[in-house]
Amino acid sequence: MSTYRIVHYINQFFGQIGGEEQAHIPAEKRPGPVGPGLAFKQHFGGEAEIVATIICGDSWFNENLDLAKKTVLEMVREEAPDLFIAGPAFNAGRYGVACGTISDAVKTELGIPSLTGMYEENPGADMFRTKVLTVATSNSAAGMRKAVPAMAKLALKLLKGERVGASAEDGYLPDGVRRNFFEKKRGSARAIDMLLKKLSDKPFETEYPMPSFDRVPPMPAIKDITRATIAIVTSGGIVPKGNPDHIESSSASKYGSYNIEGVNDLTSESYETAHGGYDPVYANKDADRVIPVDVLRQYEKEGKIGKLHNWFYTTVGNGTAVASAKKYADEIAEKLISHEVDAVILTST
């Protein structure tokens, strides 16, 4: 069995060159492990070895970001490692930012898996935790004894291509990806534990922190609706009978675009819903109850609106990931713009 090759990045302090007075030193590479690398070696159990250590001054890295990135990337490339580890940086701000920056660059530019470690309040954590796996450490180097085994364990997982566990299991900072895992207690017991802590004003950790949503400024109103082309978009899953594109009843992997040229009314013979999240009986009987084609056609004839766009766009909102919905909406928006649609009526069930 061949051992995996790792390149390790540390700063001047952990490289035993010096403290703040040596923070200006440029990156240099030494063969084999240095400083914390020796501790890593113990935990790799012969399965992986640190073939080179890059030592770099924190100030030099942050003050010469582009040059530093280029220099270190080149040093890493020369070694062709299987994995790159930076830090742990604990609560050292510039060191944390350097670790995050360089491990992100190694991952995206060289395609080499990377890993770092730092304290959750390190500014580097906020900047890079969603980009690079960042093992949670204590706020000072005293936490080295705990940080190294956690990082080594995750490193071996990455090297072997094993599934990364949830952040709570594998000890890294939440990276924006939700991963399932089995807790020790069932949910009801966890809820009671959490409630007791909340009641006695003790710190407790929610299993799902509430997100914050971004906002889009409202577009100006339509000046003259009698000249406007209006399109219908729906997340209610209305499709031609038989669901020709097989849009899923939940977690839709696609959206459909369907022509309604000459259609004045949606009937149960020709339209239905693919949506699995609500009682489909009403929509199957009359899909106008979800997308008002009948009324808008009538208004088009009466000249109350300029035109009803001849295509409608549909997907199933039920259990469909926000990122997917966003992607469909982007594509739909592109089509709407190319067809010179002025406004959209979007219906949801």
Added chain:
Amino acid sequence: MVKEIERAGIPVVHICTVTPISLTVGANRIVPAVAIPHPLGNPELSPGDEYELRRKLVDKALRALMTEVDDQTVFDS
């Protein structure tokens, strides 16, 4: 979806039953609908009355599109 289409430059009116979700996700022009399985209909009404109900909702939606808003607005009257 509402947000992405609006972000692309087209005003959107969102007709939906659960307006709190619409407000949470960030629609700007919101018209409350009838019920989740039939947002623009009511199977308990006669076909004529049901069409009338839908027509009024569409009117409200068009009015929302014609109204300048600075912030998220629910058109519930």
Added chain:
Amino acid sequence: MKLELGYIDIRGIRFGDHNAVEEGILVVNPEPLLKPVLEDPLIKTAHFEIAAPGESIRITPVKDVIEPRVKVEGKGGVFPGMVSKVDTVGSGKTNVLRGMAVVTAGPIVGFQEGIIDMTGVGADYTPFSQLHNLVLVMEPVEGFVQREYEKAARLAGLRTAAAIGELARNLTPDETVVYETPTIAETFSEELKNLPRVGYVMMLQSQGLLHDTYVYGVDAKRTLSTLIGATEVMDGAIVSGNCVSACDKNTTYHHQNNPVIHDLLAVHGQSINFVGVIITNENVYLDDKIRSSDWTAKMAQYLSLDAAIVSQEGFGNPDTDLIMNCTKLEKQGIRTVIITDEYAGQDGRSQSLADADALANAVVTGGNANELIILPRMDRVIGTLGYVDKIAGGHAGSLQPDGSIQAELQVITGATNEMGFNRLSAR
């Protein structure tokens, strides 16, 4: 109220020429049990199959899972308002066939029901892989009305469970547990008055066909939020009429063995004062959502709660009911913990809930229902694989040529249960 549950442990099920429980083995003679089922004009065929833990068996599509019980002493009968006549349950003595369930399966309304695997990776996600299951497989007649057939299949399962439970009437339980709940006056007694007053808000799915729940026979969507005794729930007052997106729907078994009630009763009088259970629905009209959550908050205040656990059922628009319940309680100073599950996308990168509020700062999750799993081929299928591509969480091509299934966790009955029945979570 005081309820004594006598647990009779079931270690196996076999077919035989009579119906009885003999030394922990349920012996089933299908004919007399199937006769009343087949009397329903909407049910074309019905038969039983047996699935034991660890066997290479896949059960799908699953409608409901029911624990057979029999009322031995006290008021009412099993599943009041559904199978027995309406009468208040929750006191007296009930015998329970523990370690088994009656599972209803077969094409229910054409699409959207769950999977129970008895072995392999799928078995880790459903609690029902650990039970000896007597599976009632049914098929509807041609040209049925969905709503009517759902009812027929629901009642067939409950009645069969009742008939099996009846076999335990005169048996001596292996274990007896007494559950007792206080009256309001008793919650202010010397031994309880210094403990935090905790309530349980149980949200019931009530969104229409295949999304309904019944309380003493009443469709929950036609109810206002109300109080119910913890032992009433344990004693079969609430039954399931829903199974769509099977991962986070409460089967009747979940109601009978509600883990929040069980675990709250376990610490009642020690660290908390478990004052009561509020049930509230998740309707499709916004006014109903507002009214029901207002009512929940009013009752919580009336009970002078300090804290509450809120459990959701389902996802999507019920996320709004959940957030309304939570924020309205929090705004009254009632500390809440909510139990939900997540739809964060197959890559886990999306927004998990459809609604959100900063006041919902204590969340327990049953996991990400969108996470992909590969269920290995099983030697035997009970029911049919014909719907796997169409059930919620499946997609065209879910069923692989080698008999394995690639789908979202959503397809597995009870996988991300929001009563906190399981250990599954996500971060």
